[in-house]
Amino acid sequence: MNPYFVGFLVPVAVSLLLHKRRKAERKRGVQVEVGGEPGYAVRNYRFEQPVETHWEGVSTLAELFERSCKEYVYMPLLGTRKLISRETESAPGGRSFEKLHLGEYEWKCYAEAFKSVCNFSSGLIRLGHQKNERVAIFAETRAEWQVALQACFRQNITVVTIYASLGEEALCHSLNETEVTTVICGQKELKKLIDISGQLDTVTRVVYINEEGISDEVSLARNSTSWIIESFDEVGRLGTEAPVEANMPLPSDVAVIMYTSGSTGLPKGVMMTHCNVLATLSAVMTIVPVLGSKDIYLAYLPLAHILELAAEALMAAVGASIGYGSPLTLTDTSSKIKKGTLGDASALKPTLMTAVPAILDRVRDGVRKKVDGTGGAAKKLFDIGYNRRLAAINGSWLGAWGLEKLLWDTLVFGKVRAILGGKIRFVLSGGAPLSGDTQRFINICLGAPIGQGYGLTETCAGGTFSEYDDTSVGRVGAPLPCSYIKLIDWPEGGYLTTDSPMPRGEIVIGGPNVTKGYFKNEAKTNEVYKDDEKGMRWFYSGDIGRFHPDGCLEIIDRKKDIVKLQHGEYVSLGKVEAALIVSPYVENIMVHADPFHNYCVALVVAAHNELENWASQQGIKYSDFSDLCQKQEAVKEVLGSIAKAGKQARLEKFEIPAKIKLIPEPWTPESGLVTAALKLKREVIRKTYENDLAQLYA
Template identity: 60%
Template sequence: MGDFAGSSFDSELLTEKGSGIYGIVGAAIVALLIPVLLSMMVARKKKVKQRGVPVEVGGEPGYAIRNAQIPELVEVPWKGASTMAALFEQSCKSHPQDRFLGKRKLLGKDFVTASDGRKFEKLHLGDYEWQTYGEVFDRACSFASGLVNFGHNVDTRAAILAETCVEWFIAFQGCFRQSITVVTIYSSLGEDALIHSLNETQVTTLICDSKQLKKLSAVSSSLKTIKNVIYFENDGSEKDSGVSGGISNWTVSSFSEVEKLGKRSPVDPSLPSQNGVAVIMYTSGSTGLPKGVMITHGNIVATAAAIKTLIPNPGRSDVYLAYLPLAHVLELAAESIMLCAGCAIGYGSTLTMTDTSSKIKKGTKGDVSVLKPTLMAAVPAIFDRVREGVVKKVEEKGGLTKNLFNIGYKRRLAAVEGSWFGAWGLERMLWDAIVFKSVRAVLGGRIRFMICGGAPLSADSQRFINICMGAPIGQAYGLTETCAGSTFSEWDDPSVGRVGPPVPCCYIKLVSWDEGGYKTSDKPMPRGEIVVGGFNVTAGYFNNPGKTSEVYKVDERGMCWFYTGDIGQVYPDGCLEIIDRKKDIVKLQHGEYISLGKVEAALISSDYVDNIMIHADPFHNYCVALVVPSHKALEKWAHEASIKYEDLSELCNKAEAVNEVQQALSKASTLVSRTEFFLSRRYKTTLCLQVAKAAKLDKFEIPAKIKLMPEPWTPEAGLVTAALKIKREQLKAKFKDDLQMLYQ
């Protein structure tokens, strides 16, 4: 993801046509039409749509809501599709000739040598090659039979340790044909967590990328139950004979060989039940060893069926770009939705996504340019960097191009905040033609809807993507424990910073947390810990009944509720906003409570900040921060300030640089969210003033001291999750001495 973020926007974003005579003429047309458009917007002001409504539920007292559009909880997309195996088979038989899974043909590989002597792989990729729903079903059936013939005991578990690809999806569905529970593991997971995950679940068959074989060889003596290994050949490489010594006790075969074995000797399917555990998903959690969440077939199906109703008309004409880790519940849910809707899924990579991505050979098109997706999912870090890249390119071009972009952006922003008609009507088409068409080409030019999850998306980034890409973002809130979907912002909701009403397969309940000062009786909006109940709530943690009983509670009506630990508030229209997290709250020496997550969310808006961790020692009356600075922003400042330095590490240690970033953080702490300003206008209340005051940071919440960290925090280093959320305990342990120095 980091590569995509850093190198995706070197190509032209704004065409010469858009900055020449056509742009001037277009701008003049828009100027003449503005009075007309304004009058139309005023005339078409809409009544506020109710998106969530109160509902009576069981369990602990609180304030509960459901989706306003669908009164009964959604459990299945259609009758008979109560498991992933049934959903897969029925979808494939409904669309046998429609294209389903696609991947790009590898035409060649080159290596380029950088000035420091390092070699980088460059790929020459061709067009997408597609398999139909019918062909994919046949392959999954063959793989399922091959697993049995290969020696996998159907009473044991299989694990997938690989990057997202066609074979990952086929292996996943093939396992379900024999009721095999799949253990999913991030390919970037460290050795200790990998060993723990495989041994705890007693996996006997491991399905992996060929490049994972060396990692497995290194830890093979610690893996107690592995007997079979099946490796993908999707990267064009063969099994490395050099690792055979470490895995000599295992039966090793390629994915294609297992498929052929199953095709020669078919085995009757043994299909799962709705309550059967489909997946044990190991999260790259923010503390300690990862926990395995038991996700049932019914959980995945219910999530897919519910969110499908919230995406505008998904179907066979849609193309979804798949590149996020399938071991993450967001991508797993998204691809399940595509399967449910009969869409096509084209696989890509963050390293090959754009024409200028690091693994793309010069002259070769990136994944988005070839696929031209209509739907995609992303984590907030990607949207943030899309925004940074576009702004940077506009600034570089300057002149008329910059002026046109700024005018167009302001007009579209005013239209969105004043009238949804203005955002999607005539003015939108004009500005798209003049300015935004070439910006949209960054993601292929055809995106019509995007799903965002994994972490909070800033209001500014959400609005920027809405305007520049011309597509709404469905911001999802959920956890692995709720099978990704708990709430989902609807496509026709112009607000930002909120996560929408409950998805139709579950209820959301707020439970008062008196210690933190959040109560359901709070005015003007009820507040409390977010609790989720419904068909998407998973079965608990594998082999961890103690932890399961802490956060999963079954009420008197038999419904299971998951206590998220997140704090939310519900708006008058029934939409949820995440405002805090219980574990992130620390009491300072003089009794003030500081929410680490809230402060981080406010300060990361600074242009100087790429990532930040706030640390509060309860024996002091102030907090401190570790800051990963934006290299480009900091180096640009150093150049303008005539600061001399040899490398980034030296710059980060300079007092002038630390002082500059610290001053910027103080300014960022006073910013007010545009979301609340817009919502206050919609609801004609004093909501804006109340929430805006809450959004500003108090003096004790602004870090008194900071340390600039020159190296980025990556999933590979174990400092952030795959969704790029910080791992607080790991960061505190790694930088223990730095934090202690800040308090001296």
């Protein structure tokens, strides 16, 4: 048979099959009758009842970890890169930056990790930690964090998790409210603790993780506080010398009090039991294909975030390897990586990773900037390859299939995949909705599906999850097998379960993954948690969603983010921000709507390189980036760009900001303007820029 005819026939056949499959779209979620408030409820199509545990005889996280360590004895579990040197590099303008020279990953196998856990667990008791007292882990994501967590579980010690970027007020609140007696921390975190030592009511012991240069902080802590100060290694040695029998928890015991990152006001402590977290892990086991000991997971998100904590617990459960990194050393070009040194992804070559949308947006923008900066034939080649693959994913027989796909992967996308090590087979995105544009871009460039999940700290990250073979964008999948998802009417916002063509309403999540509530905050707990007549616990999310005919959920709004303008139009701030952030000039954006006016405005964190490149092309003179952001030509250019993005997203005219203020400084967790998960702290930003916002409405 003529090979050209075959080359034509195969794509056509595939295209027809895909089209037929889409017409007869299979159900991923099915409607179910549930108790509680009336609504439209859906369950996972494979499980009639919510799953509680995937592992026979395992009902707690402590049991799950011990089981894995006995099954995967000599397999590598915890990997850390050796620090070879720190160097300071000077930049124009007198600023200096720390650069790290990192070596290869050094590993602890499952047996060694279990021994470390048992020793540290015993050491905590020998150090004086009492039954019913709580431990706080206040550190960056690293192997010691995981060891400390599992050690606490073996003694049925509730762990209080605190973001390393948390401010002083929120830090004091979290430690005092939970009456923590022992804190495990790193060098930067020890500095913060010393600064607020006079405001801490119950802390008596501090265990510091051994780091280069920490001796000054240790000496200061010993001289200025009454705390017992001991190193992480020393606590492990105490346990080695005098082992203590394990005090294993019950499924209903609180494993973690996880403090939210506080996008509104002081953080709230969510009480998660062992069975809550185990339900989520068990559900995800049924969704991600062939998880196992051949997988390598890159850990770099905060372990104080439920997405990362659950992901690492799942990796350990299946015998995978966990290599630790950080957002500042992730790739070969990351800000803290010394030139010529491999980034974490290149050194580890992971097969799995989690990411929040803000991280994936940065990867997309970084690739785009590099391609656009190269220009010429290389840019044309990338664009052609991308559009050919996009056509194929969308089901067109004219797209790149088979050998042509392999050709584009080799010529173009292989270089992009090398950024994250070249072996990624699955990416989990959670924490916030991911734009369809970014999802498609990452999917094509990495050649791996992105599983979008939807869940909250209050549901142990459980809620929905898109399946491996679901190539749709903009949705967050069907209910996880541990959860029922119910939509209830919100008449004030105009969202009803009787809406056509899809039922819409506030998202309520029920199942064994729904947590006990907020620590010492009964009023707030009673406001958003409800138990129905059948004993099912439900959490009212405040998010607005709609169900597609196949049972998959799409997040479309947020109750708290809706503002009514002067003439009665409603503006969903989050929806508008998600549409406008695709502008190449936008690093971050907060839309603001004043109910006493008929238009909205925005604070735009300007994308440094893009705006400077435009200014250079236009011949605009400026002294520094702050000066450029004040120039009317720059403001006009960015305003035009976001207006274009708004029109492409089919926003209404009143939804597109009429005026903007360009912000030269990035919003980081350290600045206190975004959370550790990079979500906007609206009230903090409004207060910080209240004069600028007032001027926009003047």
